[in-house]
Amino acid sequence: RGTVVLAATPIGNAGDASDRLKALLEAADIVAAEDTRRLFDLANRLGVRVGGQVVAYHDHNERGRADGLLDRVETGATVLVVSDAGMPTINDPGLAIVRRAIERGLPVTCAPGPSAVLDALALSGLPTDRFCYEGFLPRRHAERVQHLRALQAERRTMVFYETPHRIADAMDDLLEAFGPDRPMALCRELTKEYEEIRRGPVARIRQGVIDDAPRGEIVLVVGGASDEEAAAATPTVLDVDALARLAVARADEA
Numbered sequence: 001r002g003t004v005v006l007a008a009t010p011i012g013n014a015g016d017a018s019d020r021l022k023a024l025l026e027a028a029d030i031v032a033a034e035d036t037r038r039l040f041d042l043a044n045r046l047g048v049r050v051g052g053q054v055v056a057y058h059d060h061n062e063r064g065r066a067d068g069l070l071d072r073v074e075t076g077a078t079v080l081v082v083s084d085a086g087m088p089t090i091n092d093p094g095l096a097i098v099r100r101a102i103e104r105g106l107p108v109t110c111a112p113g114p115s116a117v118l119d120a121l122a123l124s125g126l127p128t129d130r131f132c133y134e135g136f137l138p139r140r141h142a143e144r145v146q147h148l149r150a151l152q153a154e155r156r157t158m159v160f161y162e163t164p165h166r167i168a169d170a171m172d173d174l175l176e177a178f179g180p181d182r183p184m185a186l187c188r189e190l191t192k193e194y195e196e197i198r199r200g201p202v203a204r205i206r207q208g209v210i211d212d213a214p215r216g217e218i219v220l221v222v223g224g225a226s227d228e229e230a231a232a233a234t235p236t237v238l239d240v241d242a243l244a245r246l247a248v249a250r251a252d253e254a
């Protein structure tokens with residue numbers, strides 16, 4: 001039997017590619033890449049030749065492709081899974097093949113490396129002993145507000161991914177949910193030439209976003225609630241499923 005290997009790729013700085021990543025790119029029988037063109041760009045930058053077969057493996061086909069790739073693992077192939085940047089499965093494809101590999105009892109391992117979550121968390125200066133990764137905030141305002149309100153009493157440091165075109169709206173909603181004084185960090189273009197970390201209370205970071213719109217890739221890190229903030233946060237999480245079940249049950253009774 002072969003193995004599935006999830007491999008992290010640089011999030012900006014090609015120098016962060018590990019020797020192991022380079023060796024795997026050269027030696028893997030199959031490379032399942034989120035975007036095959038970007039894979040070849042990366043290989044060029046790293047000065048390595050991709051030795052095996054390259055297949056597209058992205059959000060839209062990962063479930064359909066997982067079993068076919070695992071059939072190859074069963075007959076001895078090493079299947080390398082890479083996304084466009086950072087760690088596969090972290091807001092990137094990869095979970096489907098990991099799950100199926102576990103279900104089928106096939107080996108899966110990881111060649112770890114860069115991921116924007118940990119880079120931003122470590123640079124934020126906020127507590128790192130407990131944190132939660134929240135991925136991208138919902139795109140729509142109403143959902144984003146509801147989502148953030150549900151986090152008002154969260155004690156752990158929170159990490160969010162964000163895009164430049166939504167950052168101003170997201171900052172308005174962070175201000176509303178967490179108030180002006182909650183400490184946070186806006187981390188942008190990590191590991192790249194224009195890396196920048198803006199640290200301060202939510203209100204100041206929001207004003208900075210208005211005065212000098214951040215470009216490029218962004219991670220927001222927000223401090224968790226203090227004792228007082230957690231106690232003051234009003235419970236706003238509605239268990240919509242429970243309410244729906246109740247409504248159905250009542251309709252059935254009637």
Ligand code: SAM
Pocket residue numbers: 011012083085086087088089090091092114115116117160161162163187188189190191192217218219
């Ligand atoms: N798998 C990746 C990882 O492990 O970080 C994340 C992929 S997700 C589709 C892309 C998002 O990650 C970006 O929108 C941004 O929020 C964040 N990101 C990736 N690279 C970054 C960088 N160099 N600087 C800041 N944020 C980055």
